[in-house]
Amino acid sequence: MTLTDDRITAERLEELLGDDSVPLAHRALWLLLWECELKVLDLLSLETGDVDLAGRRVTGVSGRAVPADEGALSGRAVELLAGLIGARATGPLLAVGGRSLGWEEVVRTAEERGHGIHAFRTGGKLQRRADSPAAGE
Template sequence: MTLTDDRITAERLDELLGDDSVPLAHRALWLLLWECEVKVLDLLSLTRGDIDLAGRRVAGASGRTVAEGEVFLSDRAVELLTELIGDRGAGPLFAVGDRSLGWEEVVRTAEERGHGVHAFRTGGKSHRRGDLPEAGE
């Protein structure tokens, strides 16, 4: 598949997050990649215990404590993660059923939507800096 963009716009992200044909675990991962500076593999290593929904933050990543304020979860992220976690008290954060997402599946699912998985992170970073043109510009 040919990748269409190396950065994703906010408009495109909204479109992808609203696509219920994409498993929730992928949509939640994409949003966290967009919103924070945590790397893909670090996010994939997160467990249920690494997320503090009440505090709206990621408490740990790849075995390290995440500094206060390093990752703040938006309302939309909390909503998606709450739905993703459901009543699970433990286990991998990004899971489909009882199976955690793997790198190949993450890459393939993003590519099926016309994007490299890293485009979510670079798009979010560009958006926060204000150097990513919006649709129609």
């Protein structure tokens, strides 16, 4: 079993997002985990229609609406997702070669880069907490 970091720093995230040897779907997942309040399995279940790129947010997951503050997307996330979706109007959002990412695959890919899959969400939450106005008070 490989030991992995339990959180990711912003610098490490940038390094991973810039690694073109990692499929775009994985890099998009990592950024979504960092930015959103959605769980890994919720993100893996997203369809292309669950994302409003123009509105910069995830609108729904598994048949339920996602509050705007939980599904907000940065410009960078919109860029990654637009590249991932391309001309597809339907189908799984996070897909490689038309096949949606699965749990074992995302865990393995993150671990190959030295991180547990949940470390992306943990790192993002810590970063958002540090960036919040209340953190400086």
